Amino acid sequence: MYLIKSPLLLKWYYPSLLWNKSRTEKVIYLTFDDGPIPNVTDFVLKTLKAFNAKATFFCIGDNIVKHPDVFERVKTAGHAIGNHTFNHLKGWKTDDETYLQNTLKCQQLTQSNLFRPPYGRIKKSQIKSLESLVLRSQSTATNNSQLPAPSSQLNIVMWDVLSGDFDTNLPPEKCYKNVIKHTENGSIIVFHDSLKAFDRLSYTLPKVLAYFTEKGFKFSSL
Numbered sequence: 021m022y023l024i025k026s027p028l029l030l031k032w033y034y035p036s037l038l039w040n041k042s043r044t045e046k047v048i049y050l051t052f053d054d055g056p057i058p059n060v061t062d063f064v065l066k067t068l069k070a071f072n073a074k075a076t077f078f079c080i081g082d083n084i085v086k087h088p089d090v091f092e093r094v095k096t097a098g099h100a101i102g103n104h105t106f107n108h109l110k111g112w113k114t115d116d117e118t119y120l121q122n123t124l125k126c127q128q129l130t131q132s133n134l135f136r137p138p139y140g141r142i143k144k145s146q147i148k149s150l151e152s153l154v155l156r157s158q159s160t161a162t163n164n165s166q167l168p169a170p171s172s173q174l175n176i177v178m179w180d181v182l183s184g185d186f187d188t189n190l191p192p193e194k195c196y197k198n199v200i201k202h203t204e205n206g207s208i209i210v211f212h213d214s215l216k217a218f219d220r221l222s223y224t225l226p227k228v229l230a231y232f233t234e235k236g237f238k239f240s241s242l
Contacts, residue, residue, distance in 0.1 A: 081106030081126030
């Protein structure tokens with residue numbers, strides 16, 4: 021059981037999380053969870069490039085370790101990177117310290133200020149711990165610089181449209197209609213660059229990009 025459109029009640033209950041961007045501009049924010057994966061992520065990158073679209077990839081740390089070349093291609097293409105924990109942990113079933121350490125382990129690889137909880141399931145106590153983190157870049161500004169590395173806070177990103185591409189019982193056409201029906205200005209849309217989702221992703225993504233491009237929308241990273 022899952023909801024395609026995130027309900028207002030959830031947004032009210034978790035007010036500090038990012039559910040959507042400005043509703044005044046014709047911009048859509050495509051996001052891809054669970055990669056990087058050979059072939060599937062490469063298909064996504066090729067399709068986005070064909071429409072001059074930018075997106076955000078919420079990566080699993082273990083997949084980054086297994087497929088560093090694919091991860092580098094995502095970064096080289098100019099897309100944003102997000103943290104999706106190292107082992108795709110479900111927050112509701114994980115103690116806070118384990119969840120935090122697993123996220124930090126992935127953070128060493130992603131070096132991102134964006135985080136999405138797997139399954140969208142996270143405790144308020146885990147949110148509090150993650151939002152209190154101060155992230156520091158591993159890079160230095162210049163040689164011989166005595167300035168500290170820049171820091172930022174971790175932003176927890178949810179969504180307002182769930183494509184349903186992970187659902188193996190969902191026909192690809194229905195996946196496409198889910199996105200078309202519920203997307204509006206500023207929508208953050210979830211897809212998955214995973215083997216499980218590929219049948220629906222490969223059908224839906226090009227059609228979504230074509231549909232909204234024709235209607236004058238732009239696709240940006242977070």
